[in-house]
Every structure is written in structure tokens, then in C-alpha cells.
Amino acid sequence: MSTPEVPEGSIPVLDHGFVRLDDAMASDLSVVNAARVSFARHKQEMESEDEGLIGFLLRNRHGTPFEHNSFRFHVRCPIFVMREWIRHRWSSFNEFSMRYTRANDDFYIPALEDMRQQVGKPGSYSFEPVEPELAETARAEMEKANKASYATYDRLIEAGIARELARTVLPVAAYTEFYWTVNARSLMNFLSLRNAEAAQREIHRYAEVIEGLFAERMPLTHAAFVSAGRTAP
Amino acid sequence: MSTPEVPEGSIPVLDHGFVRLDDAMASDLSVVNAARVSFARHKQEMESEDEGLIGFLLRNRHGTPFEHNSFRFHVRCPIFVMREWIRHRWSSFNEFSMRYTRANDDFYIPALEDMRQQVGKPGSYSFEPVEPELAETARAEMEKANKASYATYDRLIEAGIARELARTVLPVAAYTEFYWTVNARSLMNFLSLRNAEAAQREIHRYAEVIEGLFAERMPLTHAAFVSAGRTAP
Amino acid sequence: MSTPEVPEGSIPVLDHGFVRLDDAMASDLSVVNAARVSFARHKQEMESEDEGLIGFLLRNRHGTPFEHNSFRFHVRCPIFVMREWIRHRWSSFNEFSMRYTRANDDFYIPALEDMRQQVGKPGSYSFEPVEPELAETARAEMEKANKASYATYDRLIEAGIARELARTVLPVAAYTEFYWTVNARSLMNFLSLRNAEAAQREIHRYAEVIEGLFAERMPLTHAAFVSAGRTAP
Amino acid sequence: MSTPEVPEGSIPVLDHGFVRLDDAMASDLSVVNAARVSFARHKQEMESEDEGLIGFLLRNRHGTPFEHNSFRFHVRCPIFVMREWIRHRWSSFNEFSMRYTRANDDFYIPALEDMRQQVGKPGSYSFEPVEPELAETARAEMEKANKASYATYDRLIEAGIARELARTVLPVAAYTEFYWTVNARSLMNFLSLRNAEAAQREIHRYAEVIEGLFAERMPLTHAAFVSAGRTAP
Numbered sequence: 001m002s003t004p005e006v007p008e009g010s011i012p013v014l015d016h017g018f019v020r021l022d023d024a025m026a027s028d029l030s031v032v033n034a035a036r037v038s039f040a041r042h043k044q045e046m047e048s049e050d051e052g053l054i055g056f057l058l059r060n061r062h063g064t065p066f067e068h069n070s071f072r073f074h075v076r077c078p079i080f081v082m083r084e085w086i087r088h089r090w091s092s093f094n095e096f097s098m099r100y101t102r103a104n105d106d107f108y109i110p111a112l113e114d115m116r117q118q119v120g121k122p123g124s125y126s127f128e129p130v131e132p133e134l135a136e137t138a139r140a141e142m143e144k145a146n147k148a149s150y151a152t153y154d155r156l157i158e159a160g161i162a163r164e165l166a167r168t169v170l171p172v173a174a175y176t177e178f179y180w181t182v183n184a185r186s187l188m189n190f191l192s193l194r195n196a197e198a199a200q201r202e203i204h205r206y207a208e209v210i211e212g213l214f215a216e217r218m219p220l221t222h223a224a225f226v227s228a229g230r231t232a233p
Numbered sequence: 234m235s236t237p238e239v240p241e242g243s244i245p246v247l248d249h250g251f252v253r254l255d256d257a258m259a260s261d262l263s264v265v266n267a268a269r270v271s272f273a274r275h276k277q278e279m280e281s282e283d284e285g286l287i288g289f290l291l292r293n294r295h296g297t298p299f300e301h302n303s304f305r306f307h308v309r310c311p312i313f314v315m316r317e318w319i320r321h322r323w324s325s326f327n328e329f330s331m332r333y334t335r336a337n338d339d340f341y342i343p344a345l346e347d348m349r350q351q352v353g354k355p356g357s358y359s360f361e362p363v364e365p366e367l368a369e370t371a372r373a374e375m376e377k378a379n380k381a382s383y384a385t386y387d388r389l390i391e392a393g394i395a396r397e398l399a400r401t402v403l404p405v406a407a408y409t410e411f412y413w414t415v416n417a418r419s420l421m422n423f424l425s426l427r428n429a430e431a432a433q434r435e436i437h438r439y440a441e442v443i444e445g446l447f448a449e450r451m452p453l454t455h456a457a458f459v460s461a462g463r464t465a466p
Numbered sequence: 467m468s469t470p471e472v473p474e475g476s477i478p479v480l481d482h483g484f485v486r487l488d489d490a491m492a493s494d495l496s497v498v499n500a501a502r503v504s505f506a507r508h509k510q511e512m513e514s515e516d517e518g519l520i521g522f523l524l525r526n527r528h529g530t531p532f533e534h535n536s537f538r539f540h541v542r543c544p545i546f547v548m549r550e551w552i553r554h555r556w557s558s559f560n561e562f563s564m565r566y567t568r569a570n571d572d573f574y575i576p577a578l579e580d581m582r583q584q585v586g587k588p589g590s591y592s593f594e595p596v597e598p599e600l601a602e603t604a605r606a607e608m609e610k611a612n613k614a615s616y617a618t619y620d621r622l623i624e625a626g627i628a629r630e631l632a633r634t635v636l637p638v639a640a641y642t643e644f645y646w647t648v649n650a651r652s653l654m655n656f657l658s659l660r661n662a663e664a665a666q667r668e669i670h671r672y673a674e675v676i677e678g679l680f681a682e683r684m685p686l687t688h689a690a691f692v693s694a695g696r697t698a699p
Numbered sequence: 700m701s702t703p704e705v706p707e708g709s710i711p712v713l714d715h716g717f718v719r720l721d722d723a724m725a726s727d728l729s730v731v732n733a734a735r736v737s738f739a740r741h742k743q744e745m746e747s748e749d750e751g752l753i754g755f756l757l758r759n760r761h762g763t764p765f766e767h768n769s770f771r772f773h774v775r776c777p778i779f780v781m782r783e784w785i786r787h788r789w790s791s792f793n794e795f796s797m798r799y800t801r802a803n804d805d806f807y808i809p810a811l812e813d814m815r816q817q818v819g820k821p822g823s824y825s826f827e828p829v830e831p832e833l834a835e836t837a838r839a840e841m842e843k844a845n846k847a848s849y850a851t852y853d854r855l856i857e858a859g860i861a862r863e864l865a866r867t868v869l870p871v872a873a874y875t876e877f878y879w880t881v882n883a884r885s886l887m888n889f890l891s892l893r894n895a896e897a898a899q900r901e902i903h904r905y906a907e908v909i910e911g912l913f914a915e916r917m918p919l920t921h922a923a924f925v926s927a928g929r930t931a932p
Contacts, residue, residue: 025258034412038330067325068414070303089555092300097271118628145618145635152611162584168639169611179267181301322788351861378851378868385844395817402844406867491724500878504796533791534880536769558766563737647767
């Protein structure tokens with residue numbers, strides 16, 4: 001099956017994935033107004049003192065003023081990445097369904113420079129590139145395995161087996177897609193955990209792109225988040 | 234203390250309250266696209282068949298496609314109304330704080346025609362208007378009580394007592410204000426419980442206004458909600 | 467790798483899965499007391515009238531009294547089942563991690579009688595058994611595909627590739643395990659969707675077992691849920 | 700009206716309030732087992748190394764292992780305290796209802812040593828005792844105001860006004876009661892904000908009692924929370 005079209009305005013991630021900001025209702029002003037309602041004040045525009053207020057709120061973990069906004073992302077990523085993403089419960093997901101729709105044959109294969117080994121002890125693992133030769137072999141092995149799985153899937157479907165069963169042989173490298181709607185507070189929690197050293201490199205790449213889109217829409221909030229040591233309020 | 238300014242674009246509710254839609258990221262199309270991601274399809278505009286899809290989703294309690302949107306309301310209402318509102322946990326609130334800001338002297342007094350008695354047995358109460366004379370007396374009693382409470386509050390503040398303590402004598406008829414951000418799924422749950430016979434009349438009034446603003450932005454979703462017997466998915 | 471031990475007290479589901487109730491703080495009385503706090507009443511034991519109260523609460527969608535209890539389950543199931551389970555956000559999950567721990571070689575293969583085809587039109591699919599011969603072939607195909615995937619995984623690990631990358635070739639038929647903690651309200655929502663005709667048969671099997679364990683601990687609540695048409699409050 | 704009975708096993712807080720742990724499903728072992736499922740390990744008892752694991756999880760903000768437990772509290776406190784409490788959305792509440800049940804005449808009056816003034820500038824307020832004479836006067840003023848409000852409430856009820864309207868004149872010093880069910884993760888968030896300097900002294904008192912009950916049931920988790928600077932994971 002052919003790869004689905006890449007929607008306009010999407011940013012490529014990994015070999016067959018993307019992130020696209022579908023819509024947003026987000027501004028630094030929304031944070032300020034939510035906080036100022038404590039004093040029954042409401043503004044039409046940001047003022048110079050408000051940057052300080054945003055920083056104060058973040059450092060003191062006043063989280064609710066960061067919830068009055070919304071980002072809707074359209075994402076395409078491997079299943080194993082989505083499985084980490086969906087742990088973030090204070091947000092909304094709708095995902096591609098392989099129960100009823102036929103899967104396509106896109107699978108994630110790490111680039112040569114991403115083919116890595118795990119070194120160190122439990123609790124403090126790190127990752128280092130493997131030898132180029134091994135990287136090549138591993139890529140070839142993965143590609144072969146994924147293709148074989150897809151061929152089995154294909155044969156099972158052709159023979160009349162229900163898609164919801166045939167899909168069980170597909171690897172977690174298979175690409176899926178979903179809509180994700182999230183507010184800035186929950187988004188910063190996501191970024192603190194996923195755009196971070198301890199995150200698996202693949203979700204890390206997505207989180208970097210997400211962070212860029214967040215920073216564009218809420219620059220003062222983003223700057224305050226970075227200054228506060230990337231801890232979500 | 235003087236009443237706070239009423240923000241532009243707000244709709245009056247009760248004697249000193251209002252509802253204002255501060256911002257929204259909401260359309261029926263967002264529901265359709267969230268649902269269609271199951272089939273890896275994405276649209277720029279609604280098509281005729283999509284109305285049927287929205288109804289299908291609602292009736293079958295597929296709730297998540299209704300979460301990819303956001304409404305931010307600015308509300309002014311009595312404390313006893315806010316106490317019912319805040320039970321709706323899948324949404325975000327920031328409220329006026331009487332710990333640090335001086336309360337004003339607006340209090341809810343039911344209009345003559347809203348002064349009511351409770352009739353019937355536990356589990357099936359209903360409400361009927363009281364005699365006009367009693368309604369008048371009751372209004373006068375309430376007004377006097379609320380004024381006296383505010384006068385005490387005022388004296389305590391003037392004497393140097395902390396606002397967070399002085400406020401304890403203020404009645405739950407006192408007006409508060411807050412920002413409320415909520416998605417359509419959680420909003421429909423709110424409407425099913427609060428724009429309903431069993432709801433207290435005062436929050437009912439707010440819910441009617443909220444429902445009107447929701448219907449304007451997501452008319453097909455609203456129509457489907459009504460058709461489905463006002464049950465949230 | 468060998469299959470992990472099956473914990474004592476667990477109920478087998480599918481070919482290599484189980485459900486085990488690890489602990490619970492749950493009784494019908496907890497529902498009654500939570501509801502009766504509205505009237506400042508508290509009981510040590512259920513009384514005859516309380517069964518009616520539970521039914522009343524359920525039918526009228528008073529959901530919060532059903533939240534003051536907790537069930538902790540330990541579950542082993544295929545990844546594709548877990549991916550449906552984790553959609554239930556108002557609950558808590560901790561899952562086996564293939565980033566750091568070596569996967570074992572258990573994979574779900576449908577029993578002969580579960581090998582099925584999908585019939586009907588979109589929106590109203592149903593499932594029927596396939597011919598015994600096809601069922602046999604399909605099982606053999608799946609088994610072969612899963613074994614081949616695991617062999618690739620094994621070789622990649624032995625060659626030094628990080629587990630978090632090698633796992634990407636493993637199919638969603640692979641077994642995972644997790645702890646799931648949930649209250650009765652959220653649990654009834656799970657049961658209404660997963661112990662249901664529209665659910666995929668595999669998660670349906672798990673939901674049946676979960677429902678049995680729920681019914682044992684909260685028999686009156688369970689009976690009321692069934693009477694109310696299996697709609698969660 | 701007379702004060703309601705104080706349930707057995709409750710700990711008095713403020714002048715007419717209490718906290719009672721109604722039930723719990725909670726142990727440090729639940730944290731360890733939830734975390735160890737990542738490695739497919741399960742224990743019957745804590746081992747010496749597990750204390751270190753709990754500390755590691757807390758410091759690194761791995762929050763989910765702390766969610767597999769449950770505390771059910773029965774609380775009686777003034778309305779203005781409950782209004783802060785209910786902000787904690789990741790937990791469950793059922794509250795006494797003044798719509799249908801007659802309120803009693805218990806109101807919070809600060810003790811002499813708690814009658815305080817607010818000093819300092821916005822953003823860094825602190826509180827100091829007022830002169831004993833003022834404290835006496837303030838207490839008398841509050842008592843008088845609350846009694847007058849209750850007398851109005853009483854007269855309105857006697858005259859036939861619905862309870863849901865008559866209650867509007869009652870002050871936020873009025874006592875209410877509720878059941879609160881919460882897991883350790885959400886509970887630590889509550890403690891980090893409410894058993895803290897910045898919290899209002901009245902909810903602070905409740906949070907101290909709650910923290911004691913939490914520490915008894917999950918001593919290692921509590922110790923790790925304190926060591927980690929009282930930041931919830």
C-alpha cells in the first residue's frame with residue numbers, strides 16, 4: 001500500500017513521520033488574564049510587568065493559569081512512540097484504527113547514526129553509536145523483518161482474516177497517526193519528560209518539534225519554563 | 234465598594250452576574266477530523282455526510298472526538314453557584330481570590346418571581362413560587378442580612394484583620410468571578426446536568442447562556458446532543 | 467526466553483495472559499456513605515433501603531458516589547489489547563518496559579475458533595468464524611511471523627543493539643503486563659465499552675473477567691449497573 | 700440545630716471540624732510493585748533496597764507508581780476551606796448538600812491566637828497576631844454576624860422559603876462535610892501546596908493532620924517526599 005499523503009504545513013520527523021499544528025488557541029496573555037482574575041483584572045494586551053508574573057507563577061508551581069489555552073496537533077509516529085505519548089492522560093487523543101482500516105507498509109528504521117547500543121548500569125544507562133558495519137547490518141535485518149511481517153499481514157487479509165486479527169503480526173515500528181489536543185500546562189509536563197536526556201531518542205525528536213511550535217505561540221511562557229529548569233508547574 | 238466593570242461582550246445573568254465567551258477554538262469540523270483520523274482521512278471543510286457521523290458518534294458514546302476543541306469563558310456568579318460549577322473536574326478554573334483582594338458588596342437576591350418554596354417528597358422535589366408578600370419580605374430579609382455581613386466584613390478589614398479571615402463572614406450569595414476553559418465533551422456533560430430540570434434554577438440560568446454560545450460555535454454537534462436526549466457521550 | 471511465572475490467584479485469559487485482583491478497597495457501603503454525606507449521615511452497615519439508593523444514583527447519573535473505592539489489577543495481555551485499555555484515562559497504569567528489560571517470546575495466536583472474518587458494512591461490522599482449514603493456516607502463518615520477528619529481535623540484541631531499538635520489530639501480539647488501579651465509576655465505563663458486542667473479542671475476554679471480580683466485591687452496584695442497561699453513571 | 704455527632708476515630712481540627720481516615724488501600728509495597736512491573740517482578744514484602752527505589756522515583760518525578768493506592772477521608776471543615784480543597788481535581792469528592800438538608804449552626808471563629816493581620820507587600824505577604832483586645836472584638840463581631848445570618852436563614856426556612864435559597868445568606872465560615880478519596884501522588888501534591896507556608900492557616904491545619912495519617916500508612920514514601928523537598932512527583 002502507498003504511503004498516505006503528508007498534510008500541508010507538517011514538519012517531518014524520523015523517516016516517515018510528521019508533526020503538524022492543526023490549530024491553537026494560545027497566547028501568553030491567556031496566562032496573565034487567568035492569573036489576574038484573582039484580582040478581578042482583565043487586559044487586552046500584555047504589559048511589561050506581565051513577563052515577571054509568568055515567571056513567578058511557573059517558579060511557584062501555580063499551574064492552573066497555564067491551562068486556559070489549547071493546542072491541537074496532528075502527529076504521525078511509530079506505535080512504540082505513541083505508546084509513550086499516550087501516558088500523558090491530561091490531554092485528548094484520537095488515533096488511526098487498524099481494526100477497520102488497512103495498515104500501510106511504513107515502518108521506522110533507525111538512520112545509521114541512530115543505530116545505538118546501551119552502555120552503563122541500570123538506573124544510569126547511556127547510548128553510544130554502534131560500529132558502522134553493525135549499523136548497516138542491523139538496518140537490513142530490521143527492514144527484512146518488518147517487510148516479512150507486512151507480507152504476512154497482507155496474505156492474511158487476502159485470505160479473508162479480519163483486519164483486527166491480521167494486524168497482530170505488525171511490529172511496533174509501524175507508523176500510526178493521531179490528533180492530540182493539550183493545554184500548555186500538560187504540554188510542559190510532556191516536554192519536561194520527553195524533550196529530555198532520559199527520553200528515548202525517537203520520542204525526543206518529536207518533542208523537540210512540539211517545543212518549537214509551543215515556543216512560537218507562547219514565547220514568554222516558554223522562556224519562563226526554560227528559566228525554571230524545565231519543570232512543569 | 235463599587236461593582237467591577239462589566240466586560241464588553243458579556244451576557245448578563247441574574248442580578249449582578251455575566252457570562253462572556255473570551256475565546257474559542259471550536260468547530261464541528263474538529264469533531265469530524267478527529268473521528269476520521271481512524272481512517273487516516275483529513276478534511277478542510279464539512280461535507281453533507283458529516284452531520285450523520287456526528288450523530289452516530291454521540292449516540293454510540295464515542296466521546297473522544299468531541300475533546301479536540303476548547304472554549305474559554307469568563308463568568309461572574311454567586312459563590313453557591315460556583316461551588317456547583319467546580320465539580321466539573323475535566324476542565325480548568327481560575328477564580329477571584331478573597332484572600333488578597335477586597336470583596337465588593339454585590340450579593341445575589343432572587344427576583345420576586347424566583348422566590349420559591351420546595352414541595353414534594355425527597356427524591357422528587359419541585360419548586361413553586363411563594364406568595365408575593367412573602368417574596369417581598371424574604372427579599373428584604375436577605376438584603377438586610379447580606380448588608381449586615383458586608384458591614385461586619387468592612388469593619389473587620391478597617392480594624393486591621395486579614396482579608397482571608399474577614400471574608401469568612403461573607404455569605405455564599407456573594408459574587409465571585411472566574412475563567413473556565415473546557416472542551417465540548419465536558420461541556421455537554423455540564424449542560425446535561427446543569428441546563429436541566431433537576432439543577433438549581435440559578436446555575437440553570439448560567440447553563441442556558443453557555444448552551445447558546447456552544448450552539449453558535451458547534452451547531453451540528455449541539456443539534457446532535459439535543460437529538461440524543463441531551464446525554465453527553 | 468522462558469515465560470514469566472504466573473502469579474498465584476490469577477485467572478488465565480487468552481493463550482498466555484491473566485488477570486489478578488491484587489488488592490481492593492471496595493464495597494457497596496462506600497457508595498451509600500458517599501451519597502449519604504449529602505444528608506450528613508454515615509452507616510456501619512448496609513440497610514435494605516440502600517439497594518434502591520444505589521439504583522437511583524446509577525439511573526440518574528450521579529457518578530461521584532461510585533468513585534470512593536479502588537481496585538488494583540495485575541494484568542498480562544497482548545500489546546494491541548493494552549493499547550485499547552490505556553485509553554481509559556481516569557485510572558492509573560504502570561507497564562512492563564521493553565526499553566530496559568528483555569522481552570520474552572510469548573505472542574498471542576488466536577485459537578482455532580477465534581480465527582474470524584469481518585462481514586458487513588462500515589458502521590455495522592460483525593465477525594464470523596473462517597473455515598477450519600484457513601484457521602489452521604492462519605495460525606501457522608502468525609506463529610511463523612511472530613517467531614521470525616523474535617529471532618530478529620534476539621539477533622539484534624546479541625549483536626549489541628540497544629533493547630529499545632531491537633524491540634521495534636516485535637509485533638503487537640507480544641505480551642506485556644501492567645498494574646491498573648481504577649475506581650468503580652471508571653471501571654463501569656470500561657465495562658460498558660469493553661465487555662460489549664462492539665469491542666474486539668480479545669479485550670472483551672479480559673473485560674468479562676474484570677466484571678466478575680467487580681461483581682464479587684460490589685454485588686449491588688454491579689446489579690444496578692446491569693439493570694441500568696450497562697451505562698456508566 | 701444541634702451539632703452533628705463526631706464520628707469515632709476522627710481527629711479534631713479547628714473549632715468544629717475533624718478529619719477521619721475512613722479506609723485506605725495503601726502501603727509502600729504498592730509503589731515498589733508498580734515500579735517493578737517494568738521489569739516483570741513482583742514481591743510479597745519490602746526489601747532493604749526498595750527504600751532507595753522509592754526515593755529514586757520521587758526525585759526523578761516518576762509519578763505513576765505512587766497512584767496505585769487509595770485513601771478515603773471523611774472531613775468536616777468550613778466552606779472557605781473546602782473551596783480551596785476541591786481545586787485538587789485528581790481525586791473524588793462527595794459533599795453535604797444544603798439544597799435539601801437543613802444547615803446546622805456551626806461556624807468557624809478563629810481562636811484568639813489565630814486572629815491575625817496581613818503584613819508585607821503583594822507577592823510576599825505574611826501574617827502576624829493582632830493585639831489581644833482587637834482579637835477579642837473581632838471574634839465577637841464574627842460570632843454576632845454569623846449568628847445573625849443563621850437567624851435569618853432560620854426565619855426564611857420557617858416562612859417557607861426553599862432551603863436552596865435560604866442558604867444563600869449563610870457565611871463561608873459555615874461548616875460542611877465531605878468524603879475525599881485520593882491516591883498518594885495527588886495527596887503529595889495537596890500536601891506540597893497546603894501543608895506549606897503559603898497556604899491559609901486554616902487549610903494548613905487540616906493538611907497537617909492528613910500528612911500524619913499518610914505518613915503512618917506509607918512511611919517510606921512519606922520520608923522520601925520530605926527528603927525530596929516536599930515536591931510531588
